[in-house]
Amino acid sequence: MLNNQDISRLVKEIKTKVDRNSKYYGRLLEWHSDFVNHYGIGLSEQYLFSTGEYPAVISTSKHPLKMTPTKALKPDLVIERLIYSLDCFKHWHYGLLGWNCEHYARLIATNQALSYSVKESPLALAGLWQDREISIE
Numbered sequence: 001m002l003n004n005q006d007i008s009r010l011v012k013e014i015k016t017k018v019d020r021n022s023k024y025y026g027r028l029l030e031w032h033s034d035f036v037n038h039y040g041i042g043l044s045e046q047y048l049f050s051t052g053e054y055p056a057v058i059s060t061s062k063h064p065l066k067m068t069p070t071k072a073l074k075p076d077l078v079i080e081r082l083i084y085s086l087d088c089f090k091h092w093h094y095g096l097l098g099w100n101c102e103h104y105a106r107l108i109a110t111n112q113a114l115s116y117s118v119k120e121s122p123l124a125l126a127g128l129w130q131d132r133e134i135s136i137e
Contacts (some may be wrong), residue, residue, distance in 0.1 A: 028037070028105055
């Protein structure tokens with residue numbers, strides 16, 4: 001959960017870290033850490049916004065990044081939606097199977113809150129997940 005001070009800080013940080021000339025700018029990014037995949041939105045070659053349990057601007061240098069192949073919105077719109085989403089979802093709770101970093105990042109980048117990682121997990125086969133039809137328009 002984010003408070004108004006957190007949102008203001010993150011908006012400033014996003015705006016100072018973006019580079020419209022970066023190949024990662026406004027793109028859905030994926031990286032592997034520990035035993036899971038993580039997702040976020042690219043800001044520049046050096047920074048991305050992690051849509052995980054603790055949303056944050058983080059360095060890309062520690063993560064081998066992959067641009068996730070998807071039909072995404074235009075990068076400028078993705079960044080606008082990212083900033084807007086901070087207030088929209090400030091009270092949402094992270095859940096590995098219900099609302100995770102992939103749901104959040106895909107919603108921002110494509111307008112579809114999907115998690116293929118969840119759908120393909122053994123727990124999904126047991127019917128323990130549910131994707132949501134959500135829009136931030």
